[in-house]
Amino acid sequence: MxxxxxxxxxxxxxxxxxxxxxxxxxxxxxxxxxxxxxxxxxxxxxxxxxxxxxxxxxxxxxxxxxxxxxxxxxxxxxxxxxxxxxxxxxxxxxxxxxxxxxxxxxxxxxxxxxxxxxxxxxxxxxxxxxxxxxxxxxxxxxxxxxxxxxxxxxxxxxxxxxxxxxxxxxxxxxxxxxxxxxxxxxxxxxxxxxxxxxxxxxxxxxxxxxxxxxxxxxxxxxxxxxxFAPGEAELDFARRVVDAQADARRDGRGAFLVDGRFVDAPILARAKRLLALGATVSSKTGGRDA
Known part of the structure; x- marks a missing residue:
């Protein structure tokens, strides 16, 4: 990054x-x-x-x-x-x-x-x-x-x-x-x-x-x-998207709602990419805010 x-x-x-x-x-x-x-x-x-x-x-x-x-x-x-x-x-x-x-x-x-x-x-x-x-x-x-x-x-x-x-x-x-x-x-x-x-x-x-x-x-x-670093609110939503996807998969659902927002494959992919970016920022800053 x-x-x-x-x-x-x-x-x-x-x-x-x-x-x-x-x-x-x-x-x-x-x-x-x-x-x-x-x-x-x-x-x-x-x-x-x-x-x-x-x-x-x-x-x-x-x-x-x-x-x-x-x-x-x-x-x-x-x-x-x-x-x-x-x-x-x-x-x-x-x-x-x-x-x-x-x-x-x-x-x-x-x-x-x-x-x-x-x-x-x-x-x-x-x-x-x-x-x-x-x-x-x-x-x-x-x-x-x-x-x-x-x-x-x-x-x-x-x-x-x-x-x-x-x-x-x-x-x-x-x-x-x-x-x-x-x-x-x-x-x-x-x-x-x-x-x-x-x-x-x-x-x-x-x-x-x-x-x-x-x-x-x-x-x-x-x-x-x-x-160019994700904010905490963005990261929090991304975490909840990934967590909700695990529950949806167990129920056989490919799409689901998080906070009233429709989530499907592209949004899930963005959430995972955002979390990876956040992890990279954290490693650069030693866990401090970017």
């Missing part, structure tokens, strides 16, 4: 030093947009130190690499050797790019005796949106995510929630069709000042089935952790 992914600029010693204290489920070390062109090689060369530093709190570590032909493979190789868990791959237009990356990394991973890096493709232009389902089925894909600002720019549009809603939902549906995770809110993450709006957007995203979201400011992490 990955509820929150905190971006950290790969050249910011201050943010890197504190990243492990923020409570994010994952840290994304950014070598792309957050790093100026003249410092990209420097950020890459420090990855071993950076990955070790941000991992200290137990978070997963991803590296957002550059899609520039001169930087793509060296960035990915360095992230692999540094011990990152996965790559955020920007501007993915088709699964061939992911296959290219996987083929290049495989011998390095074998030599290191390490697990293969997972990929999170970023869908960042209108054409890629329509190919998102194929991208989601590409090699090593853990999740899909939208590059909201880039999509809006490519459309000649403003990154308002109304503009971003349809493209983000299309990418989300592609992720679910491909059986991978879906990260995001139905708005841009760049505007993080309005906490109430962010909390509402995170709750809405979870209702739509998003699994978590990224953020660029540490103050947003607890908002995401809370929104």
């Amino acid at each position: 990955i509820r929150s992914l905190l971006y950290v600029p790969g050249t910011s010693e201050r943010f890197i030093a504190k990243a492990h204290e923020r409570g994010a489920d994952a840290i994304v070390v950014d070598l792309e947009d957050a790093v100026t062109p003249e410092r990209k090689v420097e950020a890459r060369d420090k990855l071993a130190e950076t990955v070790a530093a941000v991992r200290r709190g137990g978070a997963l570590v991803f590296v957002r690499i550059n899609n520039d032909p001169e930087l793509l493979l060296p960035d990915a190789q360095s992230a692999c050797r540094a011990g990152a868990d996965g790559l955020y791959v920007p501007k993915v237009g088709d699964p061939a790019l992911l296959a290219h990356l996987a083929a290049d990394l495989a011998p390095i991973e074998a030599a290191l005796g390490r697990r293969p890096l997972a990929f999170v493709p970023l869908i960042e232009d209108p054409g890629a949106i329509f190919d998102a389902r194929a991208i989601g089925r590409g090699p090593r894909v853990l999740a899909l995510s939208a590059g909201a600002e880039d999509i809006a720019t490519a459309m000649g549009a403003e990154p308002t929630p109304d503009v971003l809603r349809l493209p983000k939902l299309l990418i989300h549906m592609a992720a679910k069709a491909a059986g991978v995770l879906s990260f995001g809110l139905l708005r841009t993450v760049a505007d993080y000042g309005d906490r109430a709006a962010l909390a509402a957007a995170a709750r809405e995203a979870r209702q739509f089935g998003f699994d978590g979201a990224s953020c660029i400011h540490p103050s947003v992490v607890p908002v995401l952790n809370e929104a």
Whole structure:
């Protein structure tokens, strides 16, 4: 379960030093947009130190690499050797790019005796949106995510929630069709000042089935952790659904009522999934509220 992914600029010693204290489920070390062109090689060369530093709190570590032909493979190789868990791959237009990356990394991973890096493709232009389902089925894909600002720019549009809603939902549906995770809110993450709006957007995203979201400011992490974790009332109802199903099965009934609500197979499946999610949250927080 990955509820929150905190971006950290790969050249910011201050943010890197504190990243492990923020409570994010994952840290994304950014070598792309957050790093100026003249410092990209420097950020890459420090990855071993950076990955070790941000991992200290137990978070997963991803590296957002550059899609520039001169930087793509060296960035990915360095992230692999540094011990990152996965790559955020920007501007993915088709699964061939992911296959290219996987083929290049495989011998390095074998030599290191390490697990293969997972990929999170970023869908960042209108054409890629329509190919998102194929991208989601590409090699090593853990999740899909939208590059909201880039999509809006490519459309000649403003990154308002109304503009971003349809493209983000299309990418989300592609992720679910491909059986991978879906990260995001139905708005841009760049505007993080309005906490109430962010909390509402995170709750809405979870209702739509998003699994978590990224953020660029540490103050947003607890908002995401809370929104993407089930509440006690939800868990209580889910427990009673599962308990009632056992009684109904003994009576030979496939459908039944709980609190006056009709329950059948899809609702039972959601209840079981919710309880599994709740157990995962509890393990992350040591039994404390998420």
